[in-house]
Amino acid sequence: MTWRETYEKWLNSPALSEEEWKELDAIRDDPKEIEDRFYAPLVFGTAGLRGIMGLGTNRMNIHVIRHATQAFAELIVAEGTEAMKRGVCVCHDCRNNGVAFAREAAAIMAANGVHVRIFESLRPTPELSFAIRHYGAEAGINVTASHNPKEYNGYKVYWSDGAQLPPQHAAEIARRMENSDIFRAPHSMDFDEAVEKGLIEWMGEETDEAFLKNVEAQAINRDVVAKVADDFRVVYTPFHGCGWKLVPEALHRLGVKHLYPVEEQMVLDGNFPTVKSPNPENPEGFYLAIDLAKKVDSDLIIGTDPDSDRIGVLARRNGEYIPITGNQMGCLLLDYIINARRAAGTMPEHPAALSTIVSTTMVQRICEMNDVHFEATFTGFKFMAEKLAEYKAKGNYEYILAFEESYGYMMGDYVRDKDAVTASMMAAEMAAYYYDRGMTLIDAIDELYKKYGFYSEETVNLFMYGVDGLGEMRALMASLRQTPPAEVGGTPVTRVRDYQTGDVVIPGLGVVEKTPIVGSNVLFFELSDGSALVVRPSGTEPKIKMYVLARGASAEEAKARKDRYAAYARSLAEKK
Known part of the structure; x- marks a missing residue:
């Protein structure tokens, strides 16, 4: 289905409210905006979903929340009755639409027979992680976009250990979303009715106090x-x-x-x-x-x-x-x-x-x-x-x-x-x-x-927005992987660690060993002076992140090297 066809499907869906229909109808004559909203769905990964709020498959909205939660609920149901009883803990932050998104996620879970505990108001992300462990829940949902600008919202998912979702579960949710209809798949119910029936229960001050007691215990002196x-x-x-x-x-x-x-x-x-x-x-x-x-x-x-x-x-x-x-x-x-x-x-x-x-x-x-x-x-x-x-x-x-x-x-x-x-x-x-x-x-x-030596670091961000952004990010990573730089800011590259393949390459010698961990799209360029440049695509934003990790015999030397390598990193952005 093309982005135009997907747009028409949304525009004609009875699932849209009148206000939502007006939002989509207003862009009818703006093909660039339509394409940006509908060229691809937000990708569900181990960090869940994150994107600009608005209507469209490439936006954060109530329909995407419902779709993702239905797939997540099916995953929990597949784990069995006990997992459904252990249920999920749900949280949100201060962002616009946070309450509505969190309550809709809770209602979807309840309609699928999964017990829900939801915070009565906004709470810190670490308290959600704590609540999952404290109550022995099977999973957790947090409606948040962390530190992103106000236009964003997100949907972070957690498993029973209180950590973000394992890759195999994230892949299963993504598969279920891909193979189901965003409007027809979700099963929902009225939030207040679910509360009255005991399918959803509130968390509040008791959970706060239990969390704070653990925080207090970390004090040393x-x-x-x-x-x-x-x-x-x-x-x-x-x-x-x-x-x-x-x-x-x-x-x-x-x-x-x-x-x-x-x-x-x-x-x-x-x-x-x-x-x-x-x-x-x-x-x-x-x-x-x-x-x-x-x-x-x-x-x-x-x-x-x-x-x-x-x-x-x-x-x-x-x-x-x-x-x-x-x-x-x-x-x-x-x-x-x-x-x-x-x-x-x-x-x-x-x-x-x-x-x-x-x-x-x-x-x-x-x-x-x-x-x-x-x-x-x-x-x-x-x-x-x-x-x-x-x-x-x-x-x-x-x-x-x-x-x-x-x-x-x-x-x-x-x-x-x-x-x-x-x-x-x-x-x-x-x-x-x-x-x-x-x-x-x-x-x-x-x-x-x-005491420990002189170090200086900087992160250089290369943003790649819109329809072409993902392709540009992939092209840059492929270029660096296929033709690694011989030097960075005038300093020779002595080793290249490719954490995607696990290969450690010495220029001129080839693969000499394997990395201790493997399976992430990260390139690590070791330099002859003990510094490094690390490059990877962001998992939550449309950008390539380049980490300059410099060392020197003095603070001044470490900073000078950092500045030089950061300038090189920025030059990669200019060549994209």
Whole structure:
């Protein structure tokens, strides 16, 4: 069926409301817009679905939600009666249409005989992961687009371990969606009726409290927080999202006395009116927090994204507030947790830390120097969750921290996804520890570099939108795979790791060994100076991500190399 035929099918479907029909009828004479909305369906993967809201197969809307949920329900039903009884936990964030999408997903599940627990209002993503494990649910659904701009929404899916869906289940849902009609396949019922019949039950404060007790238990050194509490100040912003309640509560329970929320951004609003993009990776979003921090003389700024799974941190030096990158925060937390837990006598006998192949290589050095086992997985906490399950089954290691460069951190055994609530609490505890030493987190980073070596990282994003975007992304990856660069920014490439095939190639020698993990479309170019360039397509946005991982004998040399390799990465964008 062509995109025009699909458009006509939607336009003539009785499933559309009058308002929806008007939206589609309004673009009748705009073939480019019609093609963009209908040229292909959103692809269901291990992260579920994510896209711009609107009508069409290539958009997030109530019909796509119904279709995906019906396929997901059928997967659970196929697991048997007990799986249906264990049911699903459902959550949403602050985004527009979040409540409607979440309740429709719950109603579809209920109509298929799958028991549902749904949060009474928006909640952080890590609390959904916790709820799945806490209640022994079979699966979970989260209506969220994480840190994407306001135009987006998404549908994240989880399995019984609280981690995102395994690949085989995601593939089965995708297959069922492909082989069924988006309008005729879903079985639904009235949401309120399902609640009255007990098919859907609410989650609320009891679940919050159970989650927070686990968060509190991660604190290592409350004494140092109490010691500095009269002077130590923290500014917090949830960027209009889910962290607005539980993050301040976690900080108060830690013992932070002087917490200053950014009131304009404590207002729940899916339009994110005070920021261009609610992404804690972008320092420009913190302008209100910085203004407040200067007024109250704050030592630390913490920001969480709309679904409160990622955290951004700024620390003060000489009156200015400096952003801490995701890689830097991961290394700070790891070093702090190692030393604090050893001092407290709570370090596991066989500790482990996890990160990803696109994150800083500094983490490996920290682990080597502190006798901590380290492994790097593919991007995404579902892969780290698989590794944790392996550790538990074998009983060989106990993890103390898992993180990735994109500002996500996980601690404790109660979640299997990145957790900005716990990370916010631990960032505050760590900052209090350094405050007691007369240092800021920026000073602490400098201390780490002197101890472990100098590293500098940057991620270069190459966006490829629209109908041609996917083809352009595939073409660039194919080109780099077939004709790898001999050098990057003037520095020779010494090895190429192709994580899709598992081949490790030395230029001139060919394949010399295999990668320890295989099966992801990632190219890793090792350079002669110990730096690297890693390239992969994004799993949630139409872009190629290029990770510059630089090393040097000094901070200046590491940064200079990073800048040079980032310029090379940007030059690839110009050649596309």
